[in-house]
Amino acid sequence: MNEIRLGAIFVLLAGGVFFTFVSAVGVIRLPDVYTRAHTASQTDTLGAGLVVAAVVLAYGVETEVIKALLLLVFIFITNPTAAHAVGRAAYEEGIEPWTKGDERR
Amino acid sequence: MADHTHDPPPGGALLVPVGESVTLRQTVAYTMEIAAAEEISEVHFVSPVAWHDVGDVELAVRERTQSLLDRVSVWAEEDAPADAPTIHTAVIGAEEYLFSPDDYADILARYADERGIKRIIVDPEYSPGGNVPLLRPMEVALAVRGFDVIEAPASRPVRRSRLTRPGGIAQFGLLFGISFLFYQLLGGFVIVTGDSFDFFYELITGTITAGLVAGALYTVTLSNRIRLRTLGKQLLRLGLYVPYLVYEIIKSNILITTIILHPKLPIEPRMTRVRSAVWGGPALTTLGNSITLTPGTLTVRTEGQDLYVHSLFQSARDGVADGALERAVRFVFYGRRAAAIPTPRERGDYVELQGPNAESEPDAGAEADVESEPDAETEPVEEEPK
Numbered sequence: 001m002n003e004i005r006l007g008a009i010f011v012l013l014a015g016g017v018f019f020t021f022v023s024a025v026g027v028i029r030l031p032d033v034y035t036r037a038h039t040a041s042q043t044d045t046l047g048a049g050l051v052v053a054a055v056v057l058a059y060g061v062e063t064e065v066i067k068a069l070l071l072l073v074f075i076f077i078t079n080p081t082a083a084h085a086v087g088r089a090a091y092e093e094g095i096e097p098w099t100k101g102d103e104r105r
Numbered sequence: 106m107a108d109h110t111h112d113p114p115p116g117g118a119l120l121v122p123v124g125e126s127v128t129l130r131q132t133v134a135y136t137m138e139i140a141a142a143e144e145i146s147e148v149h150f151v152s153p154v155a156w157h158d159v160g161d162v163e164l165a166v167r168e169r170t171q172s173l174l175d176r177v178s179v180w181a182e183e184d185a186p187a188d189a190p191t192i193h194t195a196v197i198g199a200e201e202y203l204f205s206p207d208d209y210a211d212i213l214a215r216y217a218d219e220r221g222i223k224r225i226i227v228d229p230e231y232s233p234g235g236n237v238p239l240l241r242p243m244e245v246a247l248a249v250r251g252f253d254v255i256e257a258p259a260s261r262p263v264r265r266s267r268l269t270r271p272g273g274i275a276q277f278g279l280l281f282g283i284s285f286l287f288y289q290l291l292g293g294f295v296i297v298t299g300d301s302f303d304f305f306y307e308l309i310t311g312t313i314t315a316g317l318v319a320g321a322l323y324t325v326t327l328s329n330r331i332r333l334r335t336l337g338k339q340l341l342r343l344g345l346y347v348p349y350l351v352y353e354i355i356k357s358n359i360l361i362t363t364i365i366l367h368p369k370l371p372i373e374p375r376m377t378r379v380r381s382a383v384w385g386g387p388a389l390t391t392l393g394n395s396i397t398l399t400p401g402t403l404t405v406r407t408e409g410q411d412l413y414v415h416s417l418f419q420s421a422r423d424g425v426a427d428g429a430l431e432r433a434v435r436f437v438f439y440g441r442r443a444a445a446i447p448t449p450r451e452r453g454d455y456v457e458l459q460g461p462n463a464e465s466e467p468d469a470g471a472e473a474d475v476e477s478e479p480d481a482e483t484e485p486v487e488e489e490p491k
Contacts, residue, residue: 019358026365034415035374038403039365045398046358049351066290080397080404087405087415097376097415 009054016050023047032098033090041083048075118147118222122213122243123177126230132257133177136226137184139255148190150177151216153198153209153233170196203384205409209233210246217252224253275333277323284315342437349433353399357421361400364418372417376405376458379412381431388438395430413458422457426450 026039052072056065121136123129133150140148152170174194181192198212217225227244248254288311364371383392389412393404396414401421406413416422424430428448448455 019362022362022365026361029365029370030372032374034403034405035372035417038400038415038417039361041397045400046354049354070290076398077394080394083397084393084404087403091405091413097374099374 005057009057012050012054012057016047016054018047019050020044020047033095034087034097037083037086037090040086041079045075045079048072048079117143117145117224118149118220119145120149120151120213120217120220120222120225122209122225122227122231122233123150123152123173124228124231124233125173126228128228128230128257129177130180132226132228132231133180134184135257137181139226140190141185145190147193147220147222148181149193149195149216149220149222150174150181151195151197151213153203153212154196167196203233206233206243207246208409209243210250213243213247214250214252224255226255226257229256229258277319279336280323281315281319284318285311288314338440339438342440346433346437350395350398350430353430357400357424360420361417373419374415374417375422377414377416377422377425378456378458379414379425379428379431380455381410381412382428383431383434383438384410388434391437392431392434395434396425399424399430426455 023039023044027036030036030039049072052068052075055068059065059068119136119140121132123132126132136148139145152174154166154170174196178192178194182189185192195216197216198209201208201212203209203212213225217223225247227247232242244254244256289307292307292311381389381392383389389407389410393407393412396402396412397404399421401417402425403415404412405415414425416425426448427450
């Protein structure tokens with residue numbers, strides 16, 4: 001039983017690290033501020049979610065779980081808000097979104 | 106603006122948008138004074154209504170608005186000069202989503218244009234859609250549309266600052282409850298699991314903390330009138346919505362991961378605009394945030410009900426155009442009946458601002474075979490001006 005739990009924690013953690021890594025790759029590979037805002041915040045959401053899920057599993061049935069879940073709620077609220085703030089700032093600066101064929105910025 | 110503009114009435118006409126406000130009586134008096142001094146022949150009192158709720162509340166709003174207009178016309182007749190101008194009253198905007206002061210200005214402008222009215226008297230304390238800071242007030246929006254806008258000089262009580270609104274016992278109670286629960290949550294519910302000392306300790310400190318929070322912030326945090334039953338239903342439906350959202354997030358996360366790791370990086374980013382069929386702060390925020398949360402789409406800007414959505418690839422765009430999230434948010438906030446609504450693409454509320462289909466109005470012919478569900482509340486919004 002314990003091995004299964006340990007395994008599940010490992011899988012969740014690995015998933016979390018993977019999605020966070022992809023998010024970082026996206027920031028480097030994508031061409032402009034809007035597309036980067038996509039990946040910087042969003043792929044992160046799942047990454048953080050999986051890590052929190054691993055934490056919950058590691059604690060088992062305890063009150064700390066509630067805090068971990070609250071953390072998730074806040075991430076889900078603040079992450080898109082931050083992405084929106086970045087996108088909006090760029091839009092108000094008048095930055096044209098990159099389209100196919102444009103140069104990378 | 107309107108095609109069928111009438112000639113203005115011979116003596117000139119005044120348009121007065123009215124709604125619940127402390128200076129309404131004075132505004133009516135001032136209007137009739139002007140009407141007498143300048144021998145105005147028509148005075149229109151119109152009340153824009155906003156359906157912030159659908160269903161049973163709608164009737165109550167309609168009745169309240171009607172009784173307000175009745176009151177106004179009684180007052181106007183009291184103040185009327187000997188050669189009284191004709192007084193018209195009207196309720197407008199019942200079939201539209203009014204959100205920002207600009208929306209209100211739009212329908213008022215339409216009303217005025219249809220009747221050739223050039224002058225508008227505004228009540229200084231009446232600011233429909235004005236709960237939202239950062240938006241220009243209706244007076245300004247009307248002046249921009251070329252009307253002669255006069256603000257009725259009304260002595261008024263101290264102007265409230267924008268941040269606070271009158272709060273009642275319900276606001277205080279709800280905020281207190283949430284704060285108290287949150288405090289206990291962070292304390293690990295020792296109040297339930299601990300011994301009697303813990304119980305009293307947690308109870309007292311929790312009450313003090315929640316009391317301070319609620320006392321300081323209850324006029325700021327919860328802006329709208331609270332109907333506990335509606336709120337409860339919305340929370341329940343939110344509980345159904347969250348798993349759906351999580352599923353969507355996971356699904357599109359996997360998609361975006363494959364795209365980022367794809368050697369060719371097959372993206373086609375594009376800016377699109379969607380006029381969403383939700384209104385009001387919380388609902389619009391939920392929709393905007395949900396769109397942003399699902400990878401591939403990013404809400405860049407909101408203007409009234411217009412969401413400017415930046416999307417990374419075609420299937421993400423289609424998701425927005427098909428409005429699954431919009432329907433879900435309508436379900437959460439307005440109930441199951443409101444969720445049955447044509448998609449933004451069918452309504453013609455979805456426009457791509459870049460790419461091959463840029464700026465072209467959605468092709469009605471192509472969508473004609475798609476059956477749109479009849480729904481009283483979702484009359485297609487009028488054509489976008491190009």
